[in-house]
Amino acid sequence: MSLLCACSCAVTPAPFCRVSRQTSRHHLHKKAIIIQKIWRGFTARARFRQMVKAAYFIMKMNFYEEMAVRIQRRWRGFFLRKYIHNFYARKSYLEELSRKNELVRRELDELEELQRRERNCLEMIKEQTAKVYQAHRLHHLLSTKQCPGVFNSPFRPAPHETELLLRQVKYHAPTRLAPRGKACLLGMPDSAASFPSSLGSPWIKTTGTFCFSKPILPPIVSKKQQGLFREPGEVWEQRVHCPDLTLHLQTSYTHLEEAQNQLRQHKGTGSMFHHPSHSSNSFTQPA
């Protein structure tokens, strides 16, 4: 068009009808303007329509995004509060923990009490066995009817406990294995090679007694004989004081005839005064 307008003076053809070139040029300009006007309007409207479409699209996207943000916000809040920083889970965890702590404290107290009682019990048993052992060794100090013993002084209101133990304990000769046997039975809490002390002297003992670790059978305590044997003392006495085993009887074998003779004489004479010594003599044992 501009080409046309630029060189209109050169290119404008001669008009057919009776109008001047200027008029025809003006006419063409006006037509060109109309065409350009319509074209520009068309393209502008097209562009505008495009812009409107884009703006509409952006508006919709903003709206969607905002709604999406709202949803995500709610979801995130929910998810964190429910799963990650769950208040109620934390609360219940802390409550559980307090309860568990209480439980553990109680149980530990009971356990400690139990262990303490066990230890006291063991100690008392140890003490008691030591006392009984002492009573065995001091059995000779038992008081007799004639002579009150060391532990049963007449000035005391009541006998000492050792005296009572001495009375209860039955005497038997103490065996050499008894104290060690007792230590084994008690579980030997501090065995031969004690840890921090020097290895020096204990190791010599361990060579002899390292068999401590193996279970030792309890010693045979009583030396009572089985069966209905008589006490050895009795038998010995019997042997020592055995009466003379002779063929002599206590009375002579003619004893019966002599007694009958005596009786006849006694009855025949009638005088008792002559024969009391005879009669009494005849009844005495032969020497």
Added chain:
Amino acid sequence: MSQRQIIQVFEQYQKARMQFVQTIADLATRPQNIEILQNAGVMSMLRPLMLDVVPSIQQTAALALGRLAEHSDDLAEAVVKEDILPQLVNSLASQNRFYKKAAAFVLRAVAKHSPELSQAVVACGGVDALVLCLEEFDPGVKEAAAWALGYIARHNAPLSQSIVDAGAVPLLVLCLREPEMALKRIAASTLSDISKHTPELAQTVVDTGAIAHLAQMILNPDAKLKRQVFSALSQISKHSVSLAEMVIEAEIFPAAVACLRDPDEYVRKNVTTLMREVVKHTPELSKVIVNCGGMAAVIDYLGDCHGNLRLPGIMMLGYVAAHSENLAMAVILSKGVPQLALCLSEEPEHHIKAATAWSIGQIGHHTPEHAKAVATANLLPKLLQLYMDASSSEDLQLKSKKALKSILQKCTYLPALEPLLYDAPSNILKHVACQFSKVLPHDSKARRLFVTSGGLKKVQEIEAEPGSPLQEYINAINSCFPEEIVRYYSPGYSEVLLERLETYQPA
């Protein structure tokens, strides 16, 4: 001279030697005799007797030598210098068990004094000989060998490495399974000494399956064995997360809590040490221990013991609380804070106080609730006092300052903050004022309390450089109150009023 008389001469000499050696061995048990023996030159006398023909003289000479070396450093060095060690090591392989025991005793006595002496023992092949002794049948020999190896391993990592390289660890684990109690104790103590230096050594010990055997012996009634077992487990678990997890997987934990009430105090201390070493790695491991009630048991243990024994327990609480605020709240709920307050006030030693201050800081720095729990136990003035006290060690001052600052940054419990306004130095005062300026604008009751308790007055008296953060906070506080009240409490207000009175002319 007849043959009998000649033989008699030899027998007399032998008896004399035997008597000499036995007397020396007996004398060496008493420390006061040893100096005299040393001056009399006993070492050089004993040395040829160790090569004696008669075995019992050899053994007794070795025993005497061991006792002497055990007593002092110089004698042990003399043993090394006189080249007695190589011949001991050579004869270790060949002799009977009494001699082996005595020789292992000598090696142990020499190695226990210093790393250099242990190095000398290792250099003359002592470790291989001792490992051979570990394969013997006699438990006394094994015990002596394991004890010597333990003393060698105790000093440093290269020595432990040389012991591991000689293949001692599987044999030690076998010794753990023997029925003799003393042997078990010593094997456990040696494993503990080996694994304490580096993670690789601990891994080697774990690879031989020691953890399972140690875990079985936890509930053994013998106290000394338990000490060593727990010490070994804690040395293993202290190096890394994976080792600690392996120790936990052996399922010691609810059972070991029962050992916290053992009558022997070192057993309790070692259990607490084990718990501390496990807890310091990750929050999950801490949760395992907290969930089985270990926290409550440790807090009760802190109440029962005194002095250095408390240190592992205090540090354990600190490590647990440091991981997360859940666990810190768990510590607070298990009544940990009053117990720590007691420790802080009772213990005289600075390093224990420093550890307590650190633990308190770890508990209190998470949220305002934690800070409130710490503040209500009246710990803030104590921490301040420890910080300000000139006789506290540097470490203690540093730790208490850090703890105080970290707690103050979260503390919103104003009644506990007010005493701090009075004696604190300016760097602490800054934080206190900051907290006030945060809380006061929003809480009217707190404002009223602040005014009536004299806090506002004190704030006015604080001198701060204009433009410093402290001045800003003071301005923020002042802006919470009406101007008349601020002017009323400003210092020298009565003089200002009097001046006004003087210049006033009644109309």
